[in-house]
Amino acid sequence: MNLIILPKSKDLLDVAFRKARKASAMLKSERNVIKDAKGKNIKRIETSANYISEMLLRANLEFPNMKEVNPFYCELMESTIDINQTLKALGHISAERRIILKLKGNAIGRIKGLEKQESTKAAPIVKEFYGRISGLAKKLDKSIENYNRSAKKLKELPKVKTDLPTAIIAGYPNTGKSTILGRLTKSKPKIAAYPFTTQKLEIGYLLHKYQKIQLIDTPGLLDRPLDERNKIERKGIAAFRHLAEAIVFVADPTMQCGFELEKQVNLFNEIEKEFEGIPIIVVINKADAASKEELEKAKKAFEKAILEGEGIESGLGKEIVRIVGEN
Ligand SMILES: Nc1nc2c(ncn2[C@@H]2O[C@H](COP(=O)(O)OP(=O)(O)O)[C@@H](O)[C@H]2O)c(=O)[nH]1
Ligand SMILES: [Mg+2]
Incomplete structure (x- = not known):
């Protein structure tokens, strides 16, 4: 099976923040100070949140739907991993992902609402957002570990053709x-x-x-x-x-x-x-x-x-x- 192995929260965040920094630096500077601050800081939030969200979503999307799995693989899965625990971990990952997206929306909304003279308030909003998603991501480590343990085993299942006699x-x-x-x-x-x-x-x-x-x-x-x-x-x-x-x-x-x-x-x-x-x-x-x-x-x-x-x-x-x- 083709399944993503998720990075630990620390690595996930490191990459997310690095990508965010890069993406925001790529934006060309605006003369208008508030417009510049809004654009760059919104970019940081969007980029970091989207990266984390995509990674977490992949774990859920790539995991086989147990109702559709071929019975041969189903029985193999049942005997190699704890399916309930894995689905629980995926549920947790999916729930935290939705919270991260919600926080992203909030933070972006707050930045968009800043007045002309409030350009210095944009960066602290990002900092606060980073702090909150860091906290959320760290809470995911146990679930990431559980999911990864199963994913590694499932990746090793033999690739036999279930549609051939x-x-x-x-x-x-x-x-x-x-x-x-x-x-x-x-x-x-x-x-x-x-x-x-x-x-x-x-x-x-x-x-x-x-x-x-x-x-x-x-x-x-x-x-x-x-x-x-x-x-x-x-x-x-x-x-x-x-x-x-x-x-x-x-x-x-x-x-x-x-x-x-x-x-x-x-x-x-x-x-x-x-x-x-x-x-x-x-x-x-x-x-x-x-x-x-x-x-x-x-x-x-x-x-x-x-x-x-x-x-x-x-x-x-x-x-x-x-x-x-x-x-
Ligand atoms: N004489 C003879 N030897 C065979 C025949 N088929 C296999 N062997 C030998 O039996 C040994 C074991 O064969 P192998 O195919 O590796 O057995 P497996 O362990 O059941 O997969 C090998 O030395 C083969 O060369 C056969 O039809 N006649
Ligand atoms: Mg043999």
């Missing part, structure tokens, strides 16, 4: 998931960080006729038993339910991956339960390297599986397109 790849480490993704999508996968795992998602796109299908490998997520995860990680895993039209489960019959077939079957059963209703395509990979016995055993364990070794594009690619690509 998508298949998620699962299976124990070293069963060949990345290899399959690479072969199916032919281009180097995009890498995206995902909360709850130190590893990165690998995202590739399978092109079939006019259709583009998103394939996501999920190292660190769907590659070990779910009961080893804490509640928040489970939510991060469950979020894929909103994204996946199909799951590709990769099994390794050779034991080269280091996990017995029974364990792999258990993981399959867990995933099937977790993603109930979403079709799972099982791939028995490394068919080229497996012995006859290993293959037979794997085929028995996973009925209806697709065998893969060489020529992966053929069977699996077609099956993904058949299941995922029809809508």
Whole structure:
């Protein structure tokens, strides 16, 4: 997500006042003393207030509307940030912004109302205005901090396409998931960080006729038993339910991956339960390297599986397109 990180109040004010000084100095001097004082001091107020207001407004505008967020991201947001606290911080920021704009209007009004002989009264009005917005901005620091903490986390959410038909790849480490993704999508996968795992998602796109299908490998997520995860990680895993039209489960019959077939079957059963209703395509990979016995055993364990070794594009690619690509 593209979100602004707000400066602390001190920095916000420093920049605002510097911009105000500059903008007012850029105005050409007026011969008429009161006109000159009014023009320059109003410029200082306008420039400083508008800058702060724009920054604060951006935080509110850029933050996603929770009612419109895609369910996948919604679930990820719920498990990575405290949404209520963040919305409260944004509410505070928005309220203070409105007060700053009101103070701006008042101060400008007072300057405009000054009489001819009152030109020296303009600068003190600005000073008073600066003092008041400084006080207001400082009170915002806690909310800015809370908002920023969430914004930083949201900025790190993976950029997956929620509008493309998508298949998620699962299976124990070293069963060949990345290899399959690479072969199916032919281009180097995009890498995206995902909360709850130190590893990165690998995202590739399978092109079939006019259709583009998103394939996501999920190292660190769907590659070990779910009961080893804490509640928040489970939510991060469950979020894929909103994204996946199909799951590709990769099994390794050779034991080269280091996990017995029974364990792999258990993981399959867990995933099937977790993603109930979403079709799972099982791939028995490394068919080229497996012995006859290993293959037979794997085929028995996973009925209806697709065998893969060489020529992966053929069977699996077609099956993904058949299941995922029809809508
Ligand atoms: N013999 C054979 N080896 C494979 C096959 N697919 C992957 N491998 C090897 O298995 C190892 C793990 O593959 P990788 O794609 O990184 O597995 P991942 O951890 O599931 O992503 C690598 O050394 C691959 O070269 C295959 O079809 N046949
Ligand atoms: Mg991998």
